[in-house]
Amino acid sequence: MGLHQTHICIIGAGMAGLACATRLAEAGRPIAILDKGRGPGGRMSTRRTEIDGETVSFDHGAQYFTARDPGFMAAVKEWESMGVAAPWPAAGPDAYVGIPGMNGPIRGMAHSRNVHWAIRAERIERTDAGWIVHAGDEQFEAKTVLVAIPAEQAAVLLEPVAPEFASVAAKVTSAPCWAVMAGFADTIGIDSDTVRSKDAPISWAARNSAKPSRAGEECWVIHASAQRSRELIDLPKEEAASVLLADFFEQTGTDPIEPIHLAAHRWLYSMAEAVEGEPARYDSAKQIGIAGDYLHSPRVEGAWLSGVSLAEKVLSPT
Numbered sequence: 001m002g003l004h005q006t007h008i009c010i011i012g013a014g015m016a017g018l019a020c021a022t023r024l025a026e027a028g029r030p031i032a033i034l035d036k037g038r039g040p041g042g043r044m045s046t047r048r049t050e051i052d053g054e055t056v057s058f059d060h061g062a063q064y065f066t067a068r069d070p071g072f073m074a075a076v077k078e079w080e081s082m083g084v085a086a087p088w089p090a091a092g093p094d095a096y097v098g099i100p101g102m103n104g105p106i107r108g109m110a111h112s113r114n115v116h117w118a119i120r121a122e123r124i125e126r127t128d129a130g131w132i133v134h135a136g137d138e139q140f141e142a143k144t145v146l147v148a149i150p151a152e153q154a155a156v157l158l159e160p161v162a163p164e165f166a167s168v169a170a171k172v173t174s175a176p177c178w179a180v181m182a183g184f185a186d187t188i189g190i191d192s193d194t195v196r197s198k199d200a201p202i203s204w205a206a207r208n209s210a211k212p213s214r215a216g217e218e219c220w221v222i223h224a225s226a227q228r229s230r231e232l233i234d235l236p237k238e239e240a241a242s243v244l245l246a247d248f249f250e251q252t253g254t255d256p257i258e259p260i261h262l263a264a265h266r267w268l269y270s271m272a273e274a275v276e277g278e279p280a281r282y283d284s285a286k287q288i289g290i291a292g293d294y295l296h297s298p299r300v301e302g303a304w305l306s307g308v309s310l311a312e313k314v315l316s317p318t
């Protein structure tokens with residue numbers, strides 16, 4: 001419990017918030033970051049679980065990322081040299097995954113930053129000196145507040161203090177996604193490590209255990225399409241997991257096999273429909289800004305580019 005004083009307070013330690021923090025820290029700006037998650041990941045989360053006495057992991061959010069922008073490619077090269085990212089050719093020639101889980105780069109970026117985990121920003125207050133972010137028993141006093149959380153949540157938080165940014169975020173619709181995590185005692189009869197489909201209930205599935213540096217014999221992550229996720233949105237997790245596993249077997253023409261581990265996670269906001277315009281927004285008079293994939297493109301790379309863009313705007317306000 002307490003009052004924290006900082007120059008810049010960033011809400012959200014996902015790829016956008018941490019990319020922004022990294023650039024600002026390089027420029028010597030004091031920063032505090034808060035995130036409601038218990039640990040690093042955001043939508044690049046990795047869940048660890050025990051199967052038959054062995055700790056295995058499932059990347060239940062983003063599956064891999066591509067790197068095409070030169071700045072992002074340089075960041076990815078650095079993550080590779082730090083051992084927190086590696087190519088995964090099964091997903092495409094320019095596909096990378098986090099090491100040892102998808103949250104590897106997030107963990108790496110957060111490591112040397114002042115991140116306060118498990119703290120949820122509930123309200124932002126304007127004061128004569130700047131801003132106070134209220135988060136349970138904690139308060140963060142700052143000259144500048146940067147909001148790097150999913151659009152739907154940003155719209156609610158920003159409405160009272162930055163309605164122009166709230167209305168940008170409110171335009172965004174993000175698709176939900178049910179993610180199933182299934183572990184099997186033996187290999188199932190699917191040769192490929194990835195399954196993709198545009199018009200079927202299962203839009204993506206991957207043999208998570210085939211990614212580099214993953215433990216476990218036969219662990220799969222199965223993503224329902226946006227349409228199938230919406231149809232099943234109110235099901236209890238256990239039921240959604242069973243229904244979608246059956247969809248997966250049927251779609252791939254595989255004989256159903258009883259899993260030894262089965263769980264599901266419901267992402268209410270997974271892939272955002274990005275809004276057009278600037279990749280980040282900053283009000284230099286009020287010293288408040290927004291970043292996130294929804295301002296660029298609904299991908300890891302889009303989130304990184306948006307975060308860096310917001311940092312540049314803070315460092316060189318026009």
Ligand SMILES: Cc1cc2nc3c(=O)[nH]c(=O)nc-3n(C[C@H](O)[C@H](O)[C@H](O)COP(=O)(O)OP(=O)(O)OC[C@H]3O[C@@H](n4cnc5c(N)ncnc54)[C@H](O)[C@@H]3O)c2cc1C
Nearest residue numbers: 012014015016035036042043062063121270293299300303
């Ligand atoms: C199921 C799924 C599959 C995907 N597949 C891919 C893929 O294959 N390739 C790809 O490139 N991208 C993929 N994506 C998209 C990619 O994960 C996102 O575009 C990217 O991670 C977004 O980063 P971000 O920083 O904008 O948001 P987030 O990662 O959502 O980070 C926002 C952070 O803010 C925190 N937060 C939210 N509200 C508050 C609050 N009030 N107070 C404090 N903290 C808060 C959250 O805990 C979170 O850590 C996928 C996403 C999902 C969910």
